Amino acid sequence: MCPDCKGHLRVDEHIILTVKQDGEKGMLLLINPELGNYQTIHHQSHSINEGHKFDFFCPICHSKLHSDLNDNLAMVLMRDTDEKIFELHFSRISGQKSTYQIMGKEVKTFGIDAPHYLDFMNLIDMS
Secondary structure, three states, X not given: OOOOOOOOOEEOOEEEEEEEOOOOOOEEEEEOOOOOOOOEEOOOOOOOOOOOEOEXXXXXXXXXXXXXXOOOEEXXXXXXXXXXXXXXXXXXXXXXXXXXXXXXXEEEEEOOOOHHHHHHHOOOOOO
């Protein structure tokens, strides 16, 4: 869900977001909703080069989906099967596999690059 308008971003088997790179036109990006699965789909007229930073936006209300934890992360809300709502923070940098499911002080990490941001998040003692 969008943290601003609470609109549902998942349609069938994809999360749909608008993404933009500096000075370029936006595009729709379909993301696999399975945590730790980094498969995406986009129109072939656009290219996504690894290492580039993208801005993520809600396709409903057009709010920027930014994370307050780190400038390199975006954030959406996620509701699980028990109706609990989590923050879902993920990398804005293409090719970087780092996702954080956060509820209060409980943090679950996904992706090979997830340890990269843990020192910057100051959420909990990871020791």
